[in-house]
Amino acid sequence: MAVTDAVEERAPSPSVSDSLSADRITYLDGLVSQAKAAAAVFTQYTQQDVDRIVKAMVLAGLENAAHLAQFAVKETRLGVMEDKVIKNMVASEFVYDYVKDKRTVGVIREYPERNLMEIAEPIGVLFSITPITNPTSTVLFKCIVAIKTRNAVVFAPHPRAWRCCAEAVRIMHQTAVKHGAPEGVFSCVEFPTIPDNVYLMHHKDVAMIDATGGPGAVKAAYSSGKPALGVGAGNTPVYLEKSADLDAAIVDIIISKTFDNGTICASEQTVVIDDEIFDAAIRKFEELGAHICNEKETKVLESTVIDPQTGFMQPMAVGQRAVDIAQFIGLKVKPNTKLLIAEIHGVGREHPLSVEKLFPVLAVYRAKSVDEALQVCVDVNHAGGLGHTAVIFSRNDEVVRKYGVAINTGRIIVNSPGSIGALGAVYNDLVPTFSFGCGTGGGNSTTDNVNIYHYLNIKRLARRTQNHMWFRIPNQIYFNMNAVENVRRFPSQSTVVVTSAMLEQMGHAEIVRRHVAPGAHIHVLVIPDAEPEVKVIARAVETLVAHKADQIVALGGGSVIDAAKIMKLQYESPQADLQELAAPFLDLRKRVVEFPTQKANTARLVAIPTTSGTGSEVTPFAVLTDKASGRKVTLADYSLTPEVAIVDPQFVMTMPKGLTADTGIDCLTHALEAGVSNYASPYTDSNAMQATQMVFKYLLKAYQNPQDEEARSMMHNAATIAAMAFSNASVGVNHALAHAFGARFGVPHGRANALLLPHTMAYNAAVPAKFMPSPYTQGYVAHKKYAALADMAGVGGETVEEKVQRLIAATERLLDDLGFPRSTAEMGISKEEFEKAIPDMAKAAFEDPSWRSNPRMPLMSELVELFRKAYQGRNGVKAELKQ
Amino acid sequence: MNVAADKAACARKTALVLNVDEARMVSALKEAGDKLNGVASEAVLDFSAVRRVDAGTLRAMAELAGVAEARAATIVLRGVNVQVYKVLKLMKLTERFLFVN
Numbered sequence: 006m007a008v009t010d011a012v013e014e015r016a017p018s019p020s021v022s023d024s025l026s027a028d029r030i031t032y033l034d035g036l037v038s039q040a041k042a043a044a045a046v047f048t049q050y051t052q053q054d055v056d057r058i059v060k061a062m063v064l065a066g067l068e069n070a071a072h073l074a075q076f077a078v079k080e081t082r083l084g085v086m087e088d089k090v091i092k093n094m095v096a097s098e099f100v101y102d103y104v105k106d107k108r109t110v111g112v113i114r115e116y117p118e119r120n121l122m123e124i125a126e127p128i129g130v131l132f133s134i135t136p137i138t139n140p141t142s143t144v145l146f147k148c149i150v151a152i153k154t155r156n157a158v159v160f161a162p163h164p165r166a167w168r169c170c171a172e173a174v175r176i177m178h179q180t181a182v183k184h185g186a187p188e189g190v191f192s193c194v195e196f197p198t199i200p201d202n203v204y205l206m207h208h209k210d211v212a213m214i215d216a217t218g219g220p221g222a223v224k225a226a227y228s229s230g231k232p233a234l235g236v237g238a239g240n241t242p243v244y245l246e247k248s249a250d251l252d253a254a255i256v257d258i259i260i261s262k263t264f265d266n267g268t269i270c271a272s273e274q275t276v277v278i279d280d281e282i283f284d285a286a287i288r289k290f291e292e293l294g295a296h297i298c299n300e301k302e303t304k305v306l307e308s309t310v311i312d313p314q315t316g317f318m319q320p321m322a323v324g325q326r327a328v329d330i331a332q333f334i335g336l337k338v339k340p341n342t343k344l345l346i347a348e349i350h351g352v353g354r355e356h357p358l359s360v361e362k363l364f365p366v367l368a369v370y371r372a373k374s375v376d377e378a379l380q381v382c383v384d385v386n387h388a389g390g391l392g393h394t395a396v397i398f399s400r401n402d403e404v405v406r407k408y409g410v411a412i413n414t415g416r417i418i419v420n421s422p423g424s425i426g427a428l429g430a431v432y433n434d435l436v437p438t439f440s441f442g443c444g445t446g447g448g449n450s451t452t453d454n455v456n457i458y459h460y461l462n463i464k465r466l467a468r469r470t471q472n473h474m475w476f477r478i479p480n481q482i483y484f485n486m487n488a489v490e491n492v493r494r495f496p497s498q499s500t501v502v503v504t505s506a507m508l509e510q511m512g513h514a515e516i517v518r519r520h521v522a523p524g525a526h527i528h529v530l531v532i533p534d535a536e537p538e539v540k541v542i543a544r545a546v547e548t549l550v551a552h553k554a555d556q557i558v559a560l561g562g563g564s565v566i567d568a569a570k571i572m573k574l575q576y577e578s579p580q581a582d583l584q585e586l587a588a589p590f591l592d593l594r595k596r597v598v599e600f601p602t603q604k605a606n607t608a609r610l611v612a613i614p615t616t617s618g619t620g621s622e623v624t625p626f627a628v629l630t631d632k633a634s635g636r637k638v639t640l641a642d643y644s645l646t647p648e649v650a651i652v653d654p655q656f657v658m659t660m661p662k663g664l665t666a667d668t669g670i671d672c673l674t675h676a677l678e679a680g681v682s683n684y685a686s687p688y689t690d691s692n693a694m695q696a697t698q699m700v701f702k703y704l705l706k707a708y709q710n711p712q713d714e715e716a717r718s719m720m721h722n723a724a725t726i727a728a729m730a731f732s733n734a735s736v737g738v739n740h741a742l743a744h745a746f747g748a749r750f751g752v753p754h755g756r757a758n759a760l761l762l763p764h765t766m767a768y769n770a771a772v773p774a775k776f777m778p779s780p781y782t783q784g785y786v787a788h789k790k791y792a793a794l795a796d797m798a799g800v801g802g803e804t805v806e807e808k809v810q811r812l813i814a815a816t817e818r819l820l821d822d823l824g825f826p827r828s829t830a831e832m833g834i835s836k837e838e839f840e841k842a843i844p845d846m847a848k849a850a851f852e853d854p855s856w857r858s859n860p861r862m863p864l865m866s867e868l869v870e871l872f873r874k875a876y877q878g879r880n881g882v883k884a885e886l887k888q
Numbered sequence: 889m890n891v892a893a894d895k896a897a898c899a900r901k902t903a904l905v906l907n908v909d910e911a912r913m914v915s916a917l918k919e920a921g922d923k924l925n926g927v928a929s930e931a932v933l934d935f936s937a938v939r940r941v942d943a944g945t946l947r948a949m950a951e952l953a954g955v956a957e958a959r960a961a962t963i964v965l966r967g968v969n970v971q972v973y974k975v976l977k978l979m980k981l982t983e984r985f986l987f988v989n
Binding site for chain 2: 039041042043044045046048049129187188189
């Protein structure tokens with residue numbers, strides 16, 4: 006604890022300022038007023054201006070280092086003049102060396118790769134409290150830092166050091182103004198008192214307080230309600246570990262503890278020495294000029310230099326020479342004694358010398374083990390030194406790291422003197438300072454060595470970034486009639502063909518079997534043609550293991566292909582936890598759960614779709630049902646995407662009309678939603694538009710004439726092309742609504758999509774009630790994207806609005822022609838039943854991840870409204886379009 | 889007094905326009921203050937050539953604002969750059985002047 010606290014601990018309260026005379030208030034107001042004007046004027050200065058002024062001030066500081074040191078010692082009667090000269094020079098030269106090339110005006114740092122720029126804004130008027138222990142060096146330091154950052158400072162030094170500080174302020178101010186700084190940029194309160202400090206701390210024009218002193222000053226600063234840097238007391242533990250270079254360590258400790266008679270609050274207070282080297286260390290201390298106190302002397306020392314009432318050091322000892330302290334308390338020591346050393350056997354009030362002692366008295370403790378040593382250091386650390394400084398001497402890096410983890414201080418100085426080491430830039434690469442941030446342990450806001458960046462408001466100018474996007478699809482896609490022949494291109498020792506019972510009966514599995522590479526062992530695995538179920542997958546994986554499959558050919562609709570994707574995942578990565586992998590995410594690149602990359606087995610997945618809609622053959626999605634828990638698991642990861650897709654229309658020539666319509670509209674929904682998605686890119690747009698054009702041209706033909714090979718083929722391709730779009734651009738609110746509605750009323754996915762599609766198109770084309778935040782899009786373009794899709798669909802129209810309306814109308818006509826029910830009423834769902842279901846469906850739709858890429862952010866009320874429009878059917882669309 | 893004469897008097901009163909020279913800002917501001925004490929009810933000070941202001945200028949501007957307020961006159965500052973504007977803002981002087989660009 007600094008001696009400032011002997012005064013400051015008598016806790017000033019704001020009401021103290023009431024005791025100030027009117028004249029005193031006028032005087033203090035005048036200091037702040039001129040500082041305020043100076044700070045305002047200073048905002049116009051350039052980097053070159055401040056650098057020029059700073060250099061001149063630093064030179065003035067160096068020229069006056071001795072003068073100010075002498076003044077400080079004379080006034081305070083503390084410390085060593087020669088050491089104070091060094092401190093003044095460090096505060097000038099070393100601080101300058103750190104700040105000289107740093108930008109503190111305008112743009113100070115740029116991060117072009119992050120599109121970020123940092124811009125400095127001065128703080129304004131600082132009110133600065135400086136200590137008696139390092140008076141002029143602290144003033145020099147703060148003046149240089151303040152000018153470098155274009156701030157003005159009103160100083161209030163310790164009452165017993167104000168004259169030397171005022172002289173330092175005068176020299177700095179005179180030099181700064183001579184070189185162009187605004188008048189009044191620094192001032193110093195004369196005859197400062199605690200009421201002055203309280204008044205200034207609460208002054209409306211003081212922007213920040215920088216209190217370097219004891220806990221009282223720091224606490225008052227933080228309690229003022231102003232932003233504050235409060236930097237206070239310490240109690241530095243030192244661990245002298247057995248592997249240390251003992252000769253060097255003892256010299257470093259003596260240098261540090263005797264520097265300016267121990268007034269730097271980072272200086273060593275208690276040295277914890279390993280038993281193995283304790284005696285040798287003590288001998289070394291003695292050889293180099295320390296007096297080792299015996300038990301009796303220790304008792305005398307404890308009772309005199311530490312206040313028995315408060316447990317804190319006695320101000321009379323602070324900054325005094327060891328011989329003077331010894332003489333004062335009646336100890337007989339050699340005339341050249343540098344240091345008084347006393348052994349302690351514990352830490353706390355019962356061991357008075359374990360506290361901070363800002364004079365050349367050092368406590369030592371003999372530790373029987375590393376653990377004991379660390380514990381005692383932690384005890385010292387917690388006895389008034391939290392957040393400040395600690396020291397270790399050791400050549401054992403493991404112990405050094407352990408110490409660093411155990412000790413809570415802003416600075417942990419290794420194999421060098423604590424006091425000078427903590428100042429930075431002399432013994433290490435710490436930032437040079439005369440203000441040690443002590444973190445929350447010391448009631449401070451920072452653990453940093455305070456310097457220029459603490460005297461700035463740093464503004465971040467963040468330019469919009471264009472995130473990387475992607476377009477990921479299977480390595481190989483084969484299409485057109487008899488494309489299945491390409492299966493033979495892929496070498497395999499063991500192929501498992503996964504299909505449904507019906508497709509096997511139809512002979513489709515046999516067609517595939519014929520085209521597998523010669524020599525491969527082939528096994529046909531029949532699974533239910535329904536959403537894959539956990540148990541089914543588990544049994545299927547056993548089959549893959551049993552046959553040592555190196556290739557899986559999935560032949561079927563979306564369910565079969567999804568099942569094969571999950572089988573492959575579990576076969577290759579048996580440890581994969583499907584529930585965990587299904588964890589929700591907002592951005593694929595930032596997802597919390599990652600899919601496994603280490604594989605126990607590997608197998609190629611060849612997907613051959615037998616419907617023209619889901620597009621599962623090229624998507625990274627798979628849906629799984631766990632009947633035991635009643636949960637549905639949706640997996641999404643590009644590692645699920647099949648390696649090969651074979652889009653062979655021969656497998657869809659016999660697709661029933663209803664399925665043709667359902668899957669065809671699913672395909673159209675994929676294309677339209679991907680087309681207006683916030684994740685859309687030129688890569689996905691081309692696919693979405695192509696698919697839209699093909700659906701409008703061929704779906705009705707395929708529906709009306711199932712044997713039309715061209716129509717079947719084009720619709721089969723359209724489904725894959727649309728899936729390539731939504732695999733990378735995702736879908737939208739229509740899918741979220743359709744999932745919720747389909748699950749609640751058991752309506753097939755394509756049919757549910759069809760019911761909602763015209764309504765969601767109208768919804769997205771209107772001006773949103775709430776825009777969706779998206780870094781990928783510029784402005785709201787959904788209506789324009791629909792217009793472009795309308796052009797591709799060839800529906801005509803001149804204006805954007807007209808094209809959108811025609812696209813919706815064409816979609817409605819297509820739905821009518823395909824025989825879709827156009828309202829929930831037409832599906833046989835009563836109004837009461839539907840209304841009752843709406844709240845749950847809206848909630849489910851809102852929780853569905855599908856809408857996250859929707860161009861318009863759906864509000865819950867809007868989801869409810871969209872469901873109601875679906876109940877109304879065509880009239881709902883008209884109402885939406887009018888909005 | 890007829891309307892034409894009234895307008896002419898008004899024109900005379902609002903005719904004060906001063907170009908403020910960075911080298912002699914304080915004297916220019918004092919001159920403006922003196923004229924406001926005379927007949928002018930509005931002064932337009934052209935700051936286009938002023939890159940920076942110092943503490944003395946700020947004091948002179950505060951005094952000029954005081955004179956204008958006492959006379960119910962208006963001071964218009966023209967062409968103030970944003971750095972100077974920010975200084976005036978920090979000193980709470982912007983509310984005492986009108987600004988035109």
